[in-house]
Amino acid sequence: MDRRPRRLSRQPLIARLSAMQIGQSIAFVLVLTAIGGCAGRQYGHLLANDDKDLVGSHAAGAATWNPLVEQSVAQLLSRCPPDVRPVAFEASDDMNLDPQAINAALTPGPATICFVGIENKSAEELGDFKDQLYEQIDSQINSGSYRAISRRVVETALRECRLRPDSLFLPANRDAFTATLGRSGTPVDYLLFATITSGTTDRNKTSQRDYLLTLEMVNVHSGDFLKESAKIRKGYSKTRAGKWWNYGPFDQGDG
Incomplete structure (x- = not known):
């Protein structure tokens, strides 16, 4: 009788391993197919008023610009007189003027602010945020205590005078511009200019960017100006x- 141990057949084991490998390969292909099929899709959802703004990963976004506008405009308007009294005129004794007309001419009214535009001097392109920032600032000015001039009227007056917004800092150009607005029935008391700047600090693969929104208000009657700014890092x-x-509890950002 042959008592030598029989060798176990490796055929079933190899078959089981092949089946496992095939199953893993199929699962891997299915995962890749699912990922590839979803790569072109985009999903959207509505945000509630108390939802936080999305923080941009490569540039400033709503979480940066919205607080800058609210803070800078609020600070500036808190310093700007909400009403303007026109310069009084001298009348001779022989002039027969209606007292009611004189009182109406000297009665203070809501100050009219002409928002000229936004100048971007930052390291980033504003894209579609530029027009939205303009509308946000303009709407916040026209909240009740002040009167704002329509953007369309402002742009039309600039084209008629053939002036750029930055050229209005010259008194002669400013006078011509305000006279054009006055003839159209929109007298102006203040000119408002907005400027966006940025400063970038690089540290290896990390960077910090400081965004600064500056608002400058010029009184067209006296030439005085006010300036306020807000910054977000x-x-x-x-x-x-x-x-x-880089910004942990041990002051790692100091180098």
């Missing part, structure tokens, strides 16, 4: 741990 990093690594 924003950090950019290549990894999720970059925020902790």
Whole structure:
């Protein structure tokens, strides 16, 4: 009788391994197909008023611009007189003037603000945010205590005078511009200019960018001006741990 141990057949084991490998390959292909099929899709959802703004990963966004506008405009309007009294005129004794007309001419009224536009001097392109920032500032000015001039009227007056917004700092150009607005029935008391600047600090693969929104208000009657600004700092990093690594509790950002 042959008592030598029989060798176990490797054929079933090889078959089982091949089946497992085939199953894994099929699952891998299915995952890739699902990922590839969803790559071109985009989903949207409505945000509630108390939802936080999305923080941009490569440039400033709503979380940066919205607080800058609200803070800078509120600070500026809090310093600007809400009413303007026109310059009184001298009348001779022999002039027969209606007292009611004189009182009406000297009665203060809501100040009229002409928002000229936004000048971008930052390192980023504003894109579609430029027009939205204009509308946000213009709407906040026209909240009740002040009167704003329509953007269409302002742009038309600039074209008629053949002037750029930055050329209105010259008194002669400013007088011509305000006279054109006055003839159209929209006298102006203040000219408002907005400027966006930025400063970038790089540290290896991390960077910090400081966004500054400056508002300058010029009184067309006296030439005096007010200036207010608001700043937001924003950090950019290549990894999720970059925020902790550079702005953690141990002052790692000092170098």
